[in-house]
Amino acid sequence: MSLMTDCMAGKTPDDIKIVAEKEDRSVDYVRQMVAEGKIVIPRNTNREIEPIGIGKGLTTKVNANIGTSGDKADIGFELEKLAAAEKAKADAVMDLSTGGDLKAIRAEILGKSIIPLGTVPIYETAIKMIDREIAMIDMTVDDIFSTIEDQARMGVDFITVHCGVTSRIVDMLLRGDRLIKVVSRGGAFLVEWIHYNKQENPLYEHYDRLLELANEYELTLSLGDGLRPGTVLDATDISQIHELVVLGELVERARKAGVQTMVEGPGHIPVNEVEMNVQLQKSITKEAPFYVLGPIVTDIAPGYDHLTSAIGGAIAGAAGADFLCYVTKAEHLCLPDPESVWEGVMVTRIAAHAADLAKGIKKAWDWDRSMSEARHKLDWEQMFKLAIDPELAKKIRNQMPPAEEKVCTMCGEYCALKKIGEIKP
Amino acid sequence: MSLMTDCMAGKTPDDIKIVAEKEDRSVDYVRQMVAEGKIVIPRNTNREIEPIGIGKGLTTKVNANIGTSGDKADIGFELEKLAAAEKAKADAVMDLSTGGDLKAIRAEILGKSIIPLGTVPIYETAIKMIDREIAMIDMTVDDIFSTIEDQARMGVDFITVHCGVTSRIVDMLLRGDRLIKVVSRGGAFLVEWIHYNKQENPLYEHYDRLLELANEYELTLSLGDGLRPGTVLDATDISQIHELVVLGELVERARKAGVQTMVEGPGHIPVNEVEMNVQLQKSITKEAPFYVLGPIVTDIAPGYDHLTSAIGGAIAGAAGADFLCYVTKAEHLCLPDPESVWEGVMVTRIAAHAADLAKGIKKAWDWDRSMSEARHKLDWEQMFKLAIDPELAKKIRNQMPPAEEKVCTMCGEYCALKKIGEIKP
Numbered sequence: 001m002s003l004m005t006d007c008m009a010g011k012t013p014d015d016i017k018i019v020a021e022k023e024d025r026s027v028d029y030v031r032q033m034v035a036e037g038k039i040v041i042p043r044n045t046n047r048e049i050e051p052i053g054i055g056k057g058l059t060t061k062v063n064a065n066i067g068t069s070g071d072k073a074d075i076g077f078e079l080e081k082l083a084a085a086e087k088a089k090a091d092a093v094m095d096l097s098t099g100g101d102l103k104a105i106r107a108e109i110l111g112k113s114i115i116p117l118g119t120v121p122i123y124e125t126a127i128k129m130i131d132r133e134i135a136m137i138d139m140t141v142d143d144i145f146s147t148i149e150d151q152a153r154m155g156v157d158f159i160t161v162h163c164g165v166t167s168r169i170v171d172m173l174l175r176g177d178r179l180i181k182v183v184s185r186g187g188a189f190l191v192e193w194i195h196y197n198k199q200e201n202p203l204y205e206h207y208d209r210l211l212e213l214a215n216e217y218e219l220t221l222s223l224g225d226g227l228r229p230g231t232v233l234d235a236t237d238i239s240q241i242h243e244l245v246v247l248g249e250l251v252e253r254a255r256k257a258g259v260q261t262m263v264e265g266p267g268h269i270p271v272n273e274v275e276m277n278v279q280l281q282k283s284i285t286k287e288a289p290f291y292v293l294g295p296i297v298t299d300i301a302p303g304y305d306h307l308t309s310a311i312g313g314a315i316a317g318a319a320g321a322d323f324l325c326y327v328t329k330a331e332h333l334c335l336p337d338p339e340s341v342w343e344g345v346m347v348t349r350i351a352a353h354a355a356d357l358a359k360g361i362k363k364a365w366d367w368d369r370s371m372s373e374a375r376h377k378l379d380w381e382q383m384f385k386l387a388i389d390p391e392l393a394k395k396i397r398n399q400m401p402p403a404e405e406k407v408c409t410m411c412g413e414y415c416a417l418k419k420i421g422e423i424k425p
Numbered sequence: 426m427s428l429m430t431d432c433m434a435g436k437t438p439d440d441i442k443i444v445a446e447k448e449d450r451s452v453d454y455v456r457q458m459v460a461e462g463k464i465v466i467p468r469n470t471n472r473e474i475e476p477i478g479i480g481k482g483l484t485t486k487v488n489a490n491i492g493t494s495g496d497k498a499d500i501g502f503e504l505e506k507l508a509a510a511e512k513a514k515a516d517a518v519m520d521l522s523t524g525g526d527l528k529a530i531r532a533e534i535l536g537k538s539i540i541p542l543g544t545v546p547i548y549e550t551a552i553k554m555i556d557r558e559i560a561m562i563d564m565t566v567d568d569i570f571s572t573i574e575d576q577a578r579m580g581v582d583f584i585t586v587h588c589g590v591t592s593r594i595v596d597m598l599l600r601g602d603r604l605i606k607v608v609s610r611g612g613a614f615l616v617e618w619i620h621y622n623k624q625e626n627p628l629y630e631h632y633d634r635l636l637e638l639a640n641e642y643e644l645t646l647s648l649g650d651g652l653r654p655g656t657v658l659d660a661t662d663i664s665q666i667h668e669l670v671v672l673g674e675l676v677e678r679a680r681k682a683g684v685q686t687m688v689e690g691p692g693h694i695p696v697n698e699v700e701m702n703v704q705l706q707k708s709i710t711k712e713a714p715f716y717v718l719g720p721i722v723t724d725i726a727p728g729y730d731h732l733t734s735a736i737g738g739a740i741a742g743a744a745g746a747d748f749l750c751y752v753t754k755a756e757h758l759c760l761p762d763p764e765s766v767w768e769g770v771m772v773t774r775i776a777a778h779a780a781d782l783a784k785g786i787k788k789a790w791d792w793d794r795s796m797s798e799a800r801h802k803l804d805w806e807q808m809f810k811l812a813i814d815p816e817l818a819k820k821i822r823n824q825m826p827p828a829e830e831k832v833c834t835m836c837g838e839y840c841a842l843k844k845i846g847e848i849k850p
Contacts, residue, residue: 069834069835069836069837069839070828070837070838070839071825071827071828071834071837072825072834098836098837098839099837123839126839127839174848179794179797179798179801180797180800180801180842181845182841182842182844182845183841183842184841185836185839185840185841187841188839188841188844188845189839189844191845191848192844192845192848195848230797230800230841230842231793231794231796231797231800232782232793232797233790233793233794233797270779270782270783271739271740271742271743271779271780271782271783272743272782272783297739297779297782298775298778298779298782298793299793299796299797299800300775300778300792300793300796300811300812300813301775301778301812301813301814302808302812302818302821303812303814303817303818303820303821304771304772304775304813304814304817307732307735307772307775308775308779310732310735310736311735311736311739311740311776311779314696314722314736315696315736315740317696318696318697329821330821330825330835331835332800332808332833332835333818333821333822333833333835334821334822334824334825334826334827334833334834334835335825335833335834335835337824337825346729347729347732350723350725350726350729350732350733351736353723353725353726354695354696354722354723354733354736355696357657357695357696357697357722357723358695358696358697365658367725368656368657368658368723368724368725369604369656369658371656371724371725372604372605372655372656372657372658372724373604375605375655375656375724375757376604376605383727383757386725387725387726387727387728388725388726388729389726389728389729392728392729393727393728393758395728396727396728396754396755396758396759397758397759399759399762400496400497400755400759400760400762401759402496402759403495403496408757408758408759408760409494409496409497409759409760410494410755410756410757410758410759410760411494411523411610412494412495412496412523412524413495414494414495414523414548414551414552414610414613414614415610416607416608416609416610416612416613416655417605417607417608417655419607419613419614419617420606420607420613420616420617423599423616423617423620
């Protein structure tokens with residue numbers, strides 16, 4: 001029995017109760033939504049962590065990607081990033097390592113992290129081939145599945161699997177006129193494999209095997225968008241939507257098998273197409289939780305992509321996206337450091353919270369109400385306490401302290417709040 | 426004859442030609458839109474600056490607020506902020522000084538700045554009273570108008586005038602249940618004056634006198650939103666919309682008098698109400714240029730309000746807002762420093778650009794296309810050249826340089842762009 005089939009059978013596993021409690025929703029609601037595949041609670045049977053819910057009617061969640069690369073494979077550095085992400089209150093973290101001893105790094109991160117952990121197993125699969133000096137395109141179906149099983153056994157809570165990159169889509173993609181064909185690493189591995197082997201994507205062809213594995217370990221599938229647009233010029237194009245259509249079919253099959261499933265989404269999307277992209281995903285997948293990577297709303301701002309992504313994330317969240325993957329300011333430039341991770345989580349939490357206001361989530365409104373009441377009273381201690389990043393707020397204010405404690409140096413004695421407070425109606 | 430009446434008469438002043446050229450629009454289009462009051466070109470007859478156009482069919486513009494306060498009245502500091510704003514390519518700047526020798530500071534800024542300068546004359550009017558130890562509420566109509574005329578004579582290009590804060594609205598406001606009644610400094614001065622004097626707002630009552638003055642100096646009026654919401658809890662409430670309705674009438678009167686007019690907008694607005702607010706302003710004012718302050722989409726992030734405002738600004742711009750007033754990370758905490766000004770302008774330019782993509786502006790798309798082509802080719806020199814902030818992009822990349830020059834340390838040899846580039850279709 002999986003969490004989902006338990007819920008379908010009307011049982012109430014503890015994870016349902018915990019999520020209902022944290023989210024101010026009824027147990028019945030959360031159970032029903034899990035049963036319908038509209039909420040997922042990614043927690044491997046081999047993992048002892050506090051469960052979080054992602055999906056319809058819940059607060060918008062935030063994921064932070066960490067992980068090594070060939071250029072920088074330093075486990076200490078990654079653990080610092082993990083600590084920064086958790087301190088900044090990320091809801092989940094993904095280990096996207098591609099450098100160093102991948103298994104050892106994953107074990108360390110799994111041992112330390114207190115929040116759900118995701119991976120992209122195709123990375124390890126491909127890199128193991130390369131390490132054994134075998135061409136990546138000679139990777140077998142068993143290579144892929146043994147890596148997935150190995151990761152599942154270790155306790156990974158959710159995995160990105162690019163099952164929708166079918167051979168038909170790859171053919172069209174390579175003959176087509178997309179400006180930047182692939183920006184997903186996992187997508188690129190699979191496109192290459194499919195193209196040279198002239199075979200179907202193993203993760204699509206053997207999807208039932210994947211579902212069995214997922215069921216065994218209560219592994220949540222995050223159906224990856226291997227063909228997400230990598231520039232606003234390619235946004236919402238036929239490759240992206242074709243893949244989404246395939247993912248819609250796969251969500252349906254996962255639900256029938258009792259496997260929890262999310263769908264990943266773009267990518268680089270201009271502001272005016274973000275809402276439509278969310279509506280489309282929700283419609284095609286019958287409201288599967290939507291995990292968006294950004295979306296980044298313009299390509300011209302490397303160094304500020306935490307911001308371009310927060311803009312897209314806030315709009316996507318308000319339109320119904322459930323899970324925002326952060327983007328750091330290092331995106332398109334280098335591997336992020338702990339400071340970029342901290343800032344990336346913070347700005348993405350702000351976007352998620354802005355989305356929660358739009359979604360009408362009561363505890364989000366309560367937070368803004370409390371802050372606004374403190375601001376109205378010019379109660380600085382309370383304002384700092386309620387700020388999403390109290391230390392930063394205090395630091396900035398203290399850079400230029402006011403002569404009169406009640407106000408700030410922006411307006412000083414002409415503070416509108418102070419003046420209006422003095423009026424006797 | 427004003428610029429607007431010239432355009433109505435079918436003449437083509439140089440400013441129209443310059444704006445048309447810069448914006449890739451026809452001279453006829455720009456002239457027609459200025460004649461209809463849908464584009465403004467704020468440039469005082471006494472000022473020699475490059476004109477910029479703000480309004481329908483043009484790129485979204487960015488304003489940076491600078492200026493002293495009682496706590497920090499240092500002209501050198503303000504000139505540094507002006508330089509930072511101009512270097513970061515702000516389109517306009519407002520001197521909101523309330524501390525020190527206001528006239529001398531304004532003269533210095535006017536002398537140095539090469540972009541349109543705006544002010545809020547009610548600040549100087551009120552502060553002059555206080556300096557003369559006269560209660561602000563004893564300010565006369567002539568006090569206000571002589572200050573405006575003085576500033577106009579000096580060359581100020583646009584002024585914020587809170588003409589829509591009528592006595593009827595103030596009555597309702599003070600008796601109402603708004604959480605934070607007023608956050609506009611100018612609004613607060615006027616609310617206090619109106620309340621204690623039991624008289625009509627002089628800027629409303631003597632609006633024709635204001636129009637005459639504006640005509641004499643080609644002063645663009647920016648009709649201020651003295652009652653803009655100061656928390657998302659108060660967003661789109663009756664006070665805000667009541668004031669907007671009055672501004673709609675005043676826009677109409679300004680157009681008849683040939684006076685260029687913008688309308689200022691909120692403020693603090695949740696993501697899901699931003700587009701509606703823009704549509705409402707456009708409908709009520711018959712497409713007057715909309716100058717938005719943010720909007721900030723949540724109250725809980727002091728220290729990150731450049732970001733909360735960029736989210737709101739991008740959405741507002743995409744919905745048709747024409748002019749984004751930046752908010753810096755110092756907002757709600759202290760007066761900004763030059764670094765905050767730089768960053769504030771940058772993130773607001775990114776929001777404006779994201780909006781321009783949504784507006785379908787060709788040169789915005791050309792920029793993203795060029796950047797994406799450079800990215801596709803892994804042409805780093807070109808990427809840096811095209812980045813909105815080349816120095817920052819270079820600095821971040823150089824913090825962790827890759828072993829292989831072509832890629833970056835995020836993915837290293839597994840760079841999707843590199844891999845896909847190697848595939849022979």
